[in-house]
Amino acid sequence: MDAAVSYPTVLLGLGRFGHEVIGRALQSLEASSPLLGVLRCEPSGVAAGLQPLLEDLLRAGRGSGERRDQRLDIVAFAAALQGGGEDLLTACEQAARLLAEGYGAMFPPDRPPEQRTATLHLVVQVPALSNPRASVALSRLAALESWARARPVFPLVARIWLVSQQTAAGTLTSEEMVSSCASFALGMVASGLRTEDEVSRRMAHPARDEGLVGFVSLASVELPESRLRAYAAARAAYDGLGVLVTRVQEPVADATLAMGAVSALQHDRWLAPFVEGQAAQLSRRLAAELSRSPVDLPADIRVGPLDTPEEIRANHSGLFKPASVEAAPTTVDQARTDETFRALDRAEAEVAASVEQGIQAVFDASLGPTSGLFQLPAVEQGLKRVIAHLHDEQAQEEATLRKLDPSQPPGPPPDPHREELEHALLELPSKRLALAAAAALALAVLLGVSFGTLSLMTPAVVPAGGTPSLQVAAPTAPAATGFDWREALPWILGALAALGTGGGWLYFVGNHTRKEVRRVLKLRRDALESLVSRGGGGRRAKQAELQLVVRRKRARRGAILALENAVARLQAVRRALLEARDRKRQELQALGVNPAAEARLDDLGPLLGAGGLLHGSLMPPEVLSRWIAARREISEDRVWADRLLEGAWPEGGLLEDVPCGDPERITELSRRQVRPLAERSVLDDAEGGQQAADVLRDFGSRMGAMLAPPCQPLNAHGDPVLGIRPGEGFVIAPSAGRESLDAGLRDVPTRLPVLWSPSKAARVIFLRTWEGLSVEEVVRGARSMPQPAVAAPRGTR
Numbered sequence: 001m002d003a004a005v006s007y008p009t010v011l012l013g014l015g016r017f018g019h020e021v022i023g024r025a026l027q028s029l030e031a032s033s034p035l036l037g038v039l040r041c042e043p044s045g046v047a048a049g050l051q052p053l054l055e056d057l058l059r060a061g062r063g064s065g066e067r068r069d070q071r072l073d074i075v076a077f078a079a080a081l082q083g084g085g086e087d088l089l090t091a092c093e094q095a096a097r098l099l100a101e102g103y104g105a106m107f108p109p110d111r112p113p114e115q116r117t118a119t120l121h122l123v124v125q126v127p128a129l130s131n132p133r134a135s136v137a138l139s140r141l142a143a144l145e146s147w148a149r150a151r152p153v154f155p156l157v158a159r160i161w162l163v164s165q166q167t168a169a170g171t172l173t174s175e176e177m178v179s180s181c182a183s184f185a186l187g188m189v190a191s192g193l194r195t196e197d198e199v200s201r202r203m204a205h206p207a208r209d210e211g212l213v214g215f216v217s218l219a220s221v222e223l224p225e226s227r228l229r230a231y232a233a234a235r236a237a238y239d240g241l242g243v244l245v246t247r248v249q250e251p252v253a254d255a256t257l258a259m260g261a262v263s264a265l266q267h268d269r270w271l272a273p274f275v276e277g278q279a280a281q282l283s284r285r286l287a288a289e290l291s292r293s294p295v296d297l298p299a300d301i302r303v304g305p306l307d308t309p310e311e312i313r314a315n316h317s318g319l320f321k322p323a324s325v326e327a328a329p330t331t332v333d334q335a336r337t338d339e340t341f342r343a344l345d346r347a348e349a350e351v352a353a354s355v356e357q358g359i360q361a362v363f364d365a366s367l368g369p370t371s372g373l374f375q376l377p378a379v380e381q382g383l384k385r386v387i388a389h390l391h392d393e394q395a396q397e398e399a400t401l402r403k404l405d406p407s408q409p410p411g412p413p414p415d416p417h418r419e420e421l422e423h424a425l426l427e428l429p430s431k432r433l434a435l436a437a438a439a440a441l442a443l444a445v446l447l448g449v450s451f452g453t454l455s456l457m458t459p460a461v462v463p464a465g466g467t468p469s470l471q472v473a474a475p476t477a478p479a480a481t482g483f484d485w486r487e488a489l490p491w492i493l494g495a496l497a498a499l500g501t502g503g504g505w506l507y508f509v510g511n512h513t514r515k516e517v518r519r520v521l522k523l524r525r526d527a528l529e530s531l532v533s534r535g536g537g538g539r540r541a542k543q544a545e546l547q548l549v550v551r552r553k554r555a556r557r558g559a560i561l562a563l564e565n566a567v568a569r570l571q572a573v574r575r576a577l578l579e580a581r582d583r584k585r586q587e588l589q590a591l592g593v594n595p596a597a598e599a600r601l602d603d604l605g606p607l608l609g610a611g612g613l614l615h616g617s618l619m620p621p622e623v624l625s626r627w628i629a630a631r632r633e634i635s636e637d638r639v640w641a642d643r644l645l646e647g648a649w650p651e652g653g654l655l656e657d658v659p660c661g662d663p664e665r666i667t668e669l670s671r672r673q674v675r676p677l678a679e680r681s682v683l684d685d686a687e688g689g690q691q692a693a694d695v696l697r698d699f700g701s702r703m704g705a706m707l708a709p710p711c712q713p714l715n716a717h718g719d720p721v722l723g724i725r726p727g728e729g730f731v732i733a734p735s736a737g738r739e740s741l742d743a744g745l746r747d748v749p750t751r752l753p754v755l756w757s758p759s760k761a762a763r764v765i766f767l768r769t770w771e772g773l774s775v776e777e778v779v780r781g782a783r784s785m786p787q788p789a790v791a792a793p794r795g796t797r
Contacts, residue, residue: 004759005035006194007071008057011185013040014091017079017125024182027224029190034060043091047098070106071117073189077181079125080137089144092157095120100154109154113205119158123181128166129711129782142775145212158205161216164710170613179615183218187732187765192758198730202769214771217707219614221699222763227591227607232628232677233670234587235599241581243641247373248574252381261375262382264361270351270559274552279347282340301521303514309425319524344551351555355562369649372642380570387563390556397553416527417520424517569654576658600629614706616699618762619691627685631676644669681760683737693744700748707768711785713777721777729768736760
């Protein structure tokens with residue numbers, strides 16, 4: 001619970017001026033408190049707006065844990081000349097009736113003034129009392145005073161504080177009037193000093209015979225804590241988002257890096273099921289079977305040297321069948337066709353799933369919550385390159401599709417090397433002729449070898465003259481009756497040579513003449529195998545290939561759409577970061593700050609305001625900007641950007657949402673980043689404390705005349721009326737930086753007692769009051785003042 005607000009308190013803004021005062025006060029409050037309620041409304045809506053607010057505040061007061069009487073402070077702000085003549089009276093009457101009817105038991109109305117614990121302080125802005133328009137304002141206050149004195153339903157009104165636009169120092173601007181009234185709330189009820197005598201006496205009900213009207217003069221030098229915290233958080237978010245925007249806008253010049261970033265896609269495998277995969281093989285196999293293409297092709301081609309064409313046909317019957325035969329499909333064929341289509345559907349779904357899985361794998365690998373989005377440009381470029389590649393393939397597929405257009409007249413079904421094979425068979429020599437030639441050759445070899453052998457076995461006789469002559473010896477009787485192998489040997493050798501030569505000749509010539517047949521048989525087998533693998537020949541093969549082309553085209557188109565969606569998602573991420581950064585820039589500009597290149601160089605002068613006669617800044621803007629820039633949990637913008645991205649990462653990932661798309665989440669993370677601002681006051685800083693002391697010396701040297709009353713009230717005899725605490729005052733200063741502030745306050749000519757606030761807010765308020773007056777006494781004093789030289793002073797509302 002915030003210790004700055006001691007009791008349940010309502011800040012009530014009536015009309016336009018009251019709303020501005022509440023807004024100004026909220027800029028300087030340290031934090032929201034369960035004991036502080038804020039209501040901005042018109043006078044006629046006080047009861048409706050106040051009732052639910054009181055319920056929460058008084059419940060929080062009872063749960064505060066402190067054993068003391070329940071209290072309630074209502075501080076209302078209004079301009080006397082705004083609205084109707086009875087608006088102030090209406091607002092006070094509604095509040096009093098609400099307390100009487102709803103909370104009379106908690107705040108008994110019959111208590112004496114010194115025991116009443118529910119108070120309404122009306123802080124009213126009035127024009128310069130010497131101005132003729134002031135008489136209208138005072139007459140309205142006179143009616144309110146009469147009502148408060150006439151025993152209303154609940155004695156709620158404690159004081160009517162007048163804040164005049166004209167002071168001894170000069171005419172206040174509208175902004176200064178708003179700041180004066182806001183300073184009253186900050187000093188009296190939001191400084192943690194509500195129980196101090198100087199404050200509690202002024203916030204108590206007056207004695208029975210004491211007047212209700214009082215003057216209050218305020219001056220302040222402060223820092224708008226709420227606005228500074230808002231600036232610090234917005235600037236931290238702006239810096240972190242700026243780093244992320246720079247990353248995602250980084251150009252990618254190296255195509256290798258781009259393709260490497262999307263290597264997890266494995267896009268070259270996506271269409272494999274419709275090229276050479278199982279689905280494609282199943283479709284082509286069925287088409288080949290429906291085309292009655294031969295599928296029982298021989299693994300080896302074997303043609304003997306003496307094989308006849310009929311034997312070759314019988315041994316390789318599959319190669320002599322037509323490559324395709326048009327036949328009506330059977331019921332079984334139709335069932336298998338349906339099953340094939342279902343397999344193609346499953347394969348198409350698997351391709352789509354592979355595409356999604358690939359994209360998810362890329363996003364998981366390169367674009368996770370801890371990635372810092374460094375790879376986003378490379379991933380985007382890689383995806384675009386893959387899309388371009390798929391478009392090129394799609395164009396090529398279109399050309400293939402035109403070739404397979406079923407509206408085109410079909411050509412003759414392919415039957416590769418069939419004519420060439422038949423021609424090769426016709427060119428084979430006759431088997432009978434080959435055998436006859438082999439027999440003739442064998443006979444010639446037989447005779448030649450036999451006679452040659454015989455001639456070698458017969459001895460030759462050489463005569464004395466040297467001329468050989470053949471002598472035939474007369475036969476003699478055989479020495480034995482057995483078989484003579486020498487006589488049979490020439491014929492045996494001749495027969496063996498004849499058989500070898502004839503057989504070799506048959507083998508050589510047969511193989512040579514059938515070499516072309518074997519070659520053509522192999523060509524036809526390979527061609528038929530290739531044809532079967534492509535779905536056979538004829539119309540069925542064309543239909544199967546057309547179906548695969550259509551499936552590839554459709555799957556490729558789905559992949560292109562999925563990739564384009566992924567690219568669009570990345571562009572949405574970049575756009576979301578840009579928009580988030582621009583929102584923070586707009587927030588900074590709404591606070592009056594145009595962000596510089598670095599946070600420490602920001603000009604915070606417009607945020608602090610130009611100041612005026614009674615109100616100014618406690619510290620130079622350049623000191624503040626440096627101090628705020630240094631008070632971050634993470635000092636490096638690069639590391640902070642990573643943490644911001646991780647904290648603002650969408651739960652479903654980039655494929656479902658964009659990071660940093662929730663402004664409230666960014667604001668929450670940015671507040672954590674500047675949380676050290678609340679842990680230490682700027683006044684504790686050596687430079688900050690010294691600068692604050694210097695500002696106090698300068699401000700205090702010209703403050704004496706600023707805290708003068710707007711007029712001298714007079715009684716019925718024309719004598720001055722002092723009232724109570726005439727001109728008494730005090731200073732409210734934060735305990736943080738007390739040593740530095742005390743040094744500055746000691747040099748102020750107007751020495752006022754100092755109340756050291758437990759609040760860390762860098763705010764010093766100078767306050768003086770004149771109380772116990774009546775409206776009639778103020779009117780008399782106003783009449784005695786000289787008339788102004790101009791009809792409408794600067795800043796009149």
